[in-house]
Amino acid sequence: MTKPIFQLKSIVKTVNEGTPEQLNILDNVNLDIYPGDFITILGSNGAGKSTLFNTIGGNLKPDSGQVIYNGKDITRMSVVRRTEFLSRVFQDPKLGTAPRMTVAENLLLAEKRGKKHSLVPRNLKSQMRKFKEITAKMNNNLDDRLETATGNLSGGQRQTLSFLMATINRPGMLLLDEHTAALDPKTSEQLMNITDNTINKEKLTCLMITHHLDDAIKYGNRLLVLHQGKISYDISGEEKKNLTKEKLLTFFNDIQ
Template sequence: MTLELKNITTVVNQGTPEEKTILHDLNLKLHDGDFVTLLGTNGAGKSTLLNVINGSLKPSTGQILLDETDITNLSEVKRAKAIAQVFQDPKMGTAPRMTVAENLLLATKRGQHRGLKLRGLERHMEEFTEKTAQLPNGLSERLNTFVGNLSGGQRQTLSFLMATIRQPKLLLLDEHTAALDPNTSKNLLELTNDVVTKKQITCIMITHQLRDALKYGNRTIVLNSGKIVLDAQGKEKRQLTEEKILEFFTN
């Protein structure tokens, strides 16, 4: 899988006094299996970049290629066949009035046409039990629990499993551990690293934690004012320190 962004500029509130350019002529190419940790100050354009990639926000100018196919004008729904995302808010990405198992069944049909009724739930229960048993938070014992009754950590772990249960071409993680307590956050980060590296999923993970950016992934990218000011990989990433990264946060 390759993802290429060519000369992406994103302007919001065009034609109004609040008009603002978020991304400035941005170029980025991801190769198969790249695990990118993405850093930047508030307003640097991190979430906007993910929204441009997932199709919820169309760039003002530029081109997006997925496996050399132009997806710039492809809808968010159609991109969902290849792109999965986990959000910062544990309440996003799951259906609270459906059970854990029903949510997982929906995830197996990501990007497909779905009817009004869920079919074949029972034949998937063994698979769902096996997959959730490998996760923290006791989800395997709560397959028949409504998601709205789960803790934030359980719900976010479920969101991650839903995003990866059918391996996507690209996984987007928008500060997916930020709303969790430190211990739950650590557990989910370790799970994320294990799944992404073992399955070699191409992934972009936004984080505010410099130590996590250094610890995880094979590339670290810093956005500043809508521009990529650091793209460290290989030896350069291994030699990065928190102090060096902070130098790229200043204008």
């Protein structure tokens, strides 16, 4: 039987503790994530989606419970150490790249993420052919802008670069935090196609927060619905394949 690659065990995160406004923004969350899972996540504002990602990424430490990666307790592991196996793409295209560095320099930096650094030449020129091949697959002219400062790219090109940087080393876990939300519909669709192709081809394990019902239904093999800090629904298999927007909306109506 396949073992989970990642587990959340009885995770609780509380805010305003000891006051009338005390709230469990994660309320005894249990989640097993298996190798190759592509999990889409839906939930209203305040449901706990960002807190879930911050707990997985190490930005927040739970008040109780365990975070397990490949059988090892990483609950207290730092964000920096988690970059050895975990990558994240944020909603804001500006957050994933260094604006004054070129596209090629950003990709080179991403290749070294989570690895030990030493005083050796960066050998950027020797990597240019590979970077051109990688970026050419994006079909948005990013391959013609390898020597362009990232701050001068369009939002779509910059977010595509962020995605490339997050996946260039085939991470053990990939977190996509509404990574298409700031893009126009056409660019969003292009990036989602790239995302789906990459995840399936590389057999990545991925969690993706989205506010698009259509994307949550279309992509991935599992769908989670969060509500008030709990996983209200975990839909997979034939139920996920046969899921419709109307059926999904009934889930939200049931938990209101």
